[in-house]
Amino acid sequence: MAEAYIIDAVRTPRGIGKPGKGALSHLHPQHLAATCLKAIKDRNNLDTSTVDDIIWSTSSQVGKQGGDLGRMSALAAGYDITASGTTLDRFCGGGITSVNLAAAAVMSGMEDCVIAGGTEMMSFTAAYGAEQANAGIRPLGMGSGNPELDAIHPQSHQGVCGDAIAALEGITREELDALALVSQERADRAIREGRFDKSLVTVYNPDGTVALDKEEFPRPETTAEGLASLKASFDGIADFDQGNGFTFRKQIQRRYPDLNWKGVHHAGNSSGVVDGAAALLITSPEYAEKHGLKARGRIVAYANQGDDPTLMLNAPVPAAKKVLEKAGLKVEDIDHWEINEAFAVVAEKFIRDLKLDRTKVNPNGGAMALGHPIGATGSMLIGTALDELERTGGRYGLITMCAAGGMAPALIIERI
Numbered sequence: 193m194a195e196a197y198i199i200d201a202v203r204t205p206r207g208i209g210k211p212g213k214g215a216l217s218h219l220h221p222q223h224l225a226a227t228c229l230k231a232i233k234d235r236n237n238l239d240t241s242t243v244d245d246i247i248w249s250t251s252s253q254v255g256k257q258g259g260d261l262g263r264m265s266a267l268a269a270g271y272d273i274t275a276s277g278t279t280l281d282r283f284c285g286g287g288i289t290s291v292n293l294a295a296a297a298v299m300s301g302m303e304d305c306v307i308a309g310g311t312e313m314m315s316f317t318a319a320y321g322a323e324q325a326n327a328g329i330r331p332l333g334m335g336s337g338n339p340e341l342d343a344i345h346p347q348s349h350q351g352v353c354g355d356a357i358a359a360l361e362g363i364t365r366e367e368l369d370a371l372a373l374v375s376q377e378r379a380d381r382a383i384r385e386g387r388f389d390k391s392l393v394t395v396y397n398p399d400g401t402v403a404l405d406k407e408e409f410p411r412p413e414t415t416a417e418g419l420a421s422l423k424a425s426f427d428g429i430a431d432f433d434q435g436n437g438f439t440f441r442k443q444i445q446r447r448y449p450d451l452n453w454k455g456v457h458h459a460g461n462s463s464g465v466v467d468g469a470a471a472l473l474i475t476s477p478e479y480a481e482k483h484g485l486k487a488r489g490r491i492v493a494y495a496n497q498g499d500d501p502t503l504m505l506n507a508p509v510p511a512a513k514k515v516l517e518k519a520g521l522k523v524e525d526i527d528h529w530e531i532n533e534a535f536a537v538v539a540e541k542f543i544r545d546l547k548l549d550r551t552k553v554n555p556n557g558g559a560m561a562l563g564h565p566i567g568a569t570g571s572m573l574i575g576t577a578l579d580e581l582e583r584t585g586g587r588y589g590l591i592t593m594c595a596a597g598g599m600a601p602a603l604i605i606e607r608i
Contacts, residue, residue, distance in 0.1 A: 196295040197480050197487035198605065201575030202231045202393050203470035206563040207408045209314030215404040216395060216467040217315035221250070221257045224395065225265030225311040228471035231393040232307060233269065236473060236485060240266075244303035246277035247294050249286030249310030249567040252317040253279065261311055284534060285595035286310055287470065287570025288494075288603055294474040295491040304479040309471030312565035318465060345501045346447055348440040350596065351426035351457055353504040354535035356444050359453035360503075361541055365461075368536035369419040372461035372560045375533060379557025380412035387556050387583060391470075391575045409464045409563040424455030425462065447502040461536040466563030470571035489578050492588065492604040493519035499598045505538050507600030508592045509545045515590065515602040523548065526604075527586030530573040532593030533558035542592075556580060569593065574603065581607040 204224055207216030216224065225248065233240055248262030263277030282289045287310040294308035348356070358368065382388060383406070394405040430441040445451060473485075480487055495518055497511035508531055516522065529552055531542045543553055556576060559569065570593055577589035592602035 194299050194301050196298040196491040197475050198489040199473040199485045201391050201472045202228050203572045204395050204468050205404045205407050206466040206468040207404050209465040209467050211315045214315050221311050221313045222265045222268050224469035226268035227395050228469045229269035232471050232473050240275050241272035243275040243305050246307045247290045248279045249290040251566040283596035285601040286567045288601040292494040298476050304476045306474045309571045310568035311469040312567040313467045314465045346443040347501045348443040352430045352440040354457050354537045355455045358456045358537045365456035368461045371536045375557045375560040376414040379410050379561035382556035390579050409466050410561045419460040422458040422460050425458045427455040457535050463534050463559035464563030466565050468565035468568050470568050487608045489605045489607050492606050494603045497600050501598035504598050505594040511592050511600035511602040519604045526588050526590045528577050528580050528589040529553040530577045530591040533560045
């Protein structure tokens with residue numbers, strides 16, 4: 193089987209995902225994606241007529257984020273009309289899946305040059321979701337409202353699932369807050385030391401002025417006392433009656449009838465709501481040699497894993513084990529781990545279950561500090577892992593994340 197090389201990885205800074213408040217919130221999602229695609233083209237002197245496909249991830253493909261961002265953003269970036277594009281949705285996991293599918297196309301020998309990435313403008317999707325809620329539309333994938341159907345695979349709200357997992361695992365709020373504080377401290381250090389600079393590209397307004405050239409979400413002033421003072425976010429959501437006695441807590445209690453819990457997650461130890469995009473250039477070795485491109489890394493193995501949708505967030509551990517087995521590697525072979533901090537309990541459980549060295553896990557902070565632009569995050573994390581392997585001289589990086597519906601994609605890369 194052919195190899196798949198990572199030639200380059202770029203991303204935008206993450207902007208606060210609130211309409212009218214974030215530095216990117218006034219821009220069209222295609223503009224963010226096109227920013228990354230143009231950077232990939234310009235940084236690598238890429239002849240875009242040789243791009244076989246563009247595989248893009250966007251979780252909420254509605255309104256401005258509908259209409260195949262992969263293709264339309266490439267046209268907006270000035271790509272040759274022969275460069276095709278498609279867009280996929282694996283909820284939070286789509287940004288890894290787009291890279292995995294690009295690698296599969298190259299490794300199969302069917303394609304030689306594929307760009308993968310993702311975009312999510314949560315400033316738009318949050319407002320859109322509020323409109324749906326006001327219209328009485330039930331959240332997708334979180335219960336049909338039909339008791340017979342919901343009893344088959346009862347699903348709940350992500351934050352409520354995080355709280356329930358913490359109770360099942362005996363993980364305290366104090367332990368989750370401690371991890372959140374570490375995330376802020378590490379992100380602050382990474383920013384001050386320029387660890388993200390290699391992949392970061394400035395977003396410009398249509399008039400040429402700078403929209404955003406640095407991370408907007410981190411709160412380096414965060415303290416343990418400040419985190420302790422925050423009110424839990426999901427108790428009210430857990431017990432809100434959405435009609436016919438349907439609540440998210442009851443959905444979980446269909447499977448775990450004896451479990452009751454109090455909320456432990458809040459704005460400080462959950463992932464931030466942000467806007468952003470990322471892209472990676474994936475090629476065959478032959479294409480790289482022919483076009484004078486130097487590979488930075490290669491795809492070693494990837495895997496997909498489903499788990500109990502009732503708890504939703506627990507698939508990263510089995511996904512990591514699966515991809516390690518596919519790669520013929522062990523936990524101790526991995527120099528750098530990126531586990532998306534959707535909620536603090538996801539990362540904490542991942543570290544505990546795999547008995548990881550904490551200094552190797554999210555050493556530059558994670559989504560609690562930097563934010564989580566749903567469909568783009570996975571692609572961002574792959575670039576972050578590659579940058580860190582180059583900075584430290586490490587060899588292997590493993591990237592994974594939970595996704596709604598109880599899923600997790602995983603990927604192992606090797607620095608070249």
